[in-house]
Amino acid sequence: MDGGKKLFIKTYGCQMNVYDSERMAEALPDHDLVETPEEADLILLNTCHIREKAAEKVYSELGRFKPLKAAKPDLKIGVAGCVAQAEGEEIVRRQPLVDLVVGPQAYHRLPEMERRVRDGSRALDTDFPEEDKFERLKGRGGMRRGPTAFLTVQEGCDKFCSFCVVPYTRGAERSRPAERVVAEARGLVERGAREVTLLGQNVNAYHGHDGGLAGLIMDLARIDGLERIRYTTSHPNDMDDALIEAHGAEPKLMPYLHLPVQSGSDRILKAMNRKHTSEGYLRLIARVRAARPDIVISGDFIVGFPGETDSDFEETMSLVREVGYGHAFSFKYSARPGTPAAERGSRVPDGTASARLDRLQRLLAEQQAGAMEAMVGREVGVLFEKEGRSPGQLVGKSEHLMAVHADLPGDRIGTLAKVRITASNPNSLSAVPA
Ligand code: SAH
Ligand code: SF4
Ligand code: F3S
Secondary structure, eight states: OOOOEEEEEEEOSSHHHHHHHHHHHHHOTTEEEOSSGGGOSEEEEEEOOSSHHHHHHHHHHHHHHHHHHHHOTTOEEEEEHHHHHHHHHHHHHHOTTOOEEEOTTOGGGHHHHHHHHHTTOOEEEOOOOSSOHHHHOOOOOOOOOOSEEEEEOEEOOOOOOTTOOHHHHTOSOEEOOHHHHHHHHHHHHHTTOOEEEEEOTTGGGOOSSTTHHHHHHHHHHTSTTOOEEEEEOOOGGGOOHHHHHHHHHOTTBOSEEEOOOBOSOHHHHHHTTOOOOHHHHHHHHHHHHHHSTTOEEEEEEEESOTTOOHHHHHHHHHHHHHHOOSEEEEEEOOOOTTSGGGGOSOOOOHHHHHHHHHHHHHHHHHHHHHHHHTTTTOEEEEEEEEEOSSTTEEEEEETTSOEEEEEOOGGGTTSEEEEEEEEEOSSOEEEEEO
C-alpha cells in the first residue's frame, strides 16, 4: 500500500447517487477506496431523502459509527446526497459526530472541504453554485471498470410533483452539453464499458443536444465499442416523437423503458400534479410499442396518496392490467416535509395503504414472472458482467434488462454473447450458449 488515506463511501438511493459516489471518490485522489468503515480515515454517506424510511437510515447508520470515532479520533465523517441538501444544517447542529455536510451540487468542492476538516473545523456546503460541478469533477481516467457504466447527462427537476422532494434536493433542471457527454462515454468505452445508462431525474427532458435525448443517443451510438445504450428515468410528458422513433430505429438503444405513472386515477394524478392522464399514458405506451413491439415497460407507483379511495386504487390496478409491466417499483406514499401533498388532509390509513400495496405488488410480480417466462426457449443477447454464485457460471443482463446466468468461461466477462434461455426463476433466467 502507498500509505494514503482511506475512504469508505456508502451509497443509498437512486443510480444518480451511484454515479456521484464514483465522482466523489475520483475527486479525492489521495484517498484509496476501502470496503469497510472500520478501515477508513474518511467515511462518506451518500444519502437519499425520497421517503421517510430512506432518510431515517442515515441517522441509524451514523449512530453505528460512534464507537469507531471514539476508537479513532482522526476519523472524519461526512454526509452527502439528498439528506445533506434537505437537512444539512440540522445534521450539523444535532450530530456532533458529523464533520462535513456536502450537497449534491457541491461535490467538486469536496477536496477543499476535506482539508478544512483535517484542520479540525466542520464544513457545510449545500449551495447550488454557479460553476458546474461536472466540469470540475474530471475523471481520473485509467481506472479499469466493469462492462456497464452510469453516465449522468441531466440533473434536477422542474416538475414539482406534489409528493416529491427531488426538485428541492437536486435543484432546477439542467443538461450537460452533448460533446461533454460523448467525450465521457468514449473514455468509459476505452476503460472497458460496453453499455452506458444515461441518467437524469427527467432524462428525456435533456436539452444539451439540438435533437434532444434522441439526438444524443444517435451520437453515442456512433461510438465504436459501445454496444448498448439505456436511459432512466423518463417522464411521460417529455417522451417526444424522436425518442419514440429512436426505439424503432437505433439497434443499440435497448428495448426497455422505465416510464413511471404513479397512479391510474386521473383525480389522483391531478392532485399529484403529474400533468398527464391515465389515458395519455396508455396512448404513449401504445406508440412506443408500435415503434418497438418487444419493448419491456417498467414503472413506478405510489399507493395511499392523500385522498386515494378504493375506486382510485382500482383504476391503478386496471391500468397495470392494461399495460402489462415487465418490471416495476411500487411504494406506499410517504409524507415529505416541505412538499405540498404533506400539507393535505385526508390521509389514507396505513393499514389500507399496506393492503393496497400488497395487492398491487402481487399483480406486478405476476406480470414480471410472465414476462420472464415468455423468454424461455428464445435466443437473446446477454452482456456478461461477472461471475455467478456457482463455479463456472457467469451472470449478465439481457437486452430486456433481465438477469441471465449461464455456464461460460471467465474470459467472456465484459463480452456480449448469444444464449438460449432454458428456464425462468423468480429473479433470473437460466441459459445455455446458443
Ligand atoms: N423522476 C422520476 C422519479 C424520481 S423518484 C419520475 O418522475 O418518475 C422515484 C420514485 O419514488 C417515484 O417515481 C415515485 O414512485 C417514488 N416516490 C417519490 N416520492 C415519493 C413519496 N413521497 N412517497 C412514496 N414514493 C415516492
Ligand atoms: Fe419527483 Fe415528479 Fe420530478 Fe420525478 S418528475 S423527480 S417524481 S417531482
Ligand atoms: Fe433519493 Fe435524491 Fe435520488 S432523494 S432517489 S438520492 S435524487
